[in-house]
Amino acid sequence: MKTIINTIPGYRVYEYLLVLSPHEELWNKIVEVKKKFATDYQSEYAKWGKPHVTLVNFVQYEMMEERIINRLKLVGMGYPPFKVELKDFGSFPSHTIYINVVSKLPVQGLIKEIRSEGQRLMKLNDDNKPHFIMEPHLTIARKLQPWQYEKGWLEYSNKHFTGRFIADAMLLLKRPVGEMKYHIANRFEFRNLPVTTKQGELFG
Numbered sequence: 299m300k301t302i303i304n305t306i307p308g309y310r311v312y313e314y315l316l317v318l319s320p321h322e323e324l325w326n327k328i329v330e331v332k333k334k335f336a337t338d339y340q341s342e343y344a345k346w347g348k349p350h351v352t353l354v355n356f357v358q359y360e361m362m363e364e365r366i367i368n369r370l371k372l373v374g375m376g377y378p379p380f381k382v383e384l385k386d387f388g389s390f391p392s393h394t395i396y397i398n399v400v401s402k403l404p405v406q407g408l409i410k411e412i413r414s415e416g417q418r419l420m421k422l423n424d425d426n427k428p429h430f431i432m433e434p435h436l437t438i439a440r441k442l443q444p445w446q447y448e449k450g451w452l453e454y455s456n457k458h459f460t461g462r463f464i465a466d467a468m469l470l471l472k473r474p475v476g477e478m479k480y481h482i483a484n485r486f487e488f489r490n491l492p493v494t495t496k497q498g499e500l501f502g
Contacts, residue, residue: 303458310360311422315471315480316370316412318351318382318405322435326490327461328397328429328436335395335439335454346478351382351436352401352459353409353468356420357475367484369416370470373488377411379466380404384436387454392447395454396435398457404407405434408468 301409303409318327328349383401390396399405413430420428442450467487471480 305313305360305374311357311475312363312472313475313480314366314420314483315350315355315502316353316358317469317471318353318465319348319359319469320382320384320461324384324461324463325390326440329386331397331459332438335450338453339439339443339450341443341446341450341496343437343441347440348480351405351434351435352431353405353434354412354416354420354428354430357422357426358420359422360421363472366416367470368418369419370412370468370484370486373408373411373415375489375491377408378490379464379488380408382463382465384459384461387438387456387457388435389447389451392444392453393442394440394472395442395450396437397459398413399434399436402434404465406432409434440446461472 319325332344332347332349335341371438381401382399382405384397384420385400386398388396388398409430409432413428417428419429438449439446467485469485470483472483473480
């Protein structure tokens with residue numbers, strides 16, 4: 299993402315993440331893994347990042363938020379809840395170590411749906427387009443230095459982890475560009491309704 303974002307003066311730009319969040323027990327279990335990695339390999343990113351599977355990240359003017367929320371509500375209404383299976387660790391050389399999402403298809407199906415419905419609304423300008431995460435994963439640590447990655451991956455490529463959760467909603471998180479902390483902007487439940495019902499509910 300470009301650090302300099304061409305913006306219209308007076309309009310606030312926010313960073314957004316659309317994520318699937320594990321249930322509390324699994325969330326806590328992953329937090330412990332992240333904390334241990336943070337301590338063993340002095341990784342700030344492992345310590346601060348919250349456990350979730352990111353579907354898309356984008357930057358946009360806050361004035362677009364309501365339209366994006368309405369569109370995502372529509373996607374959620376039509377999508378069925380599904381199981382997310384987590385198993386062991388993977389990596390993006392040489393900067394990120396994550397927990398594998400082994401049940402990729404339903405997650406990828408959801409991302410494709412979001413992309414076809416929301417891509418235009420999520421694009422700020424030609425330099426700042428939405429980034430759809432077609433290789434679903436749950437990050438343990440990112441932005442690793444070479445030594446952190448090499449030593450960390452040597453250990454974690456042999457470690458085991460299992461977990462599963464039912465994704466029955468997706469969360470939209472936001473923060474002002476340049477700030478650390480994300481806040482929940484909205485939650486969209488997966489309700490598996492037929493399209494006609496969705497539109498009736500949304501516009502009724």
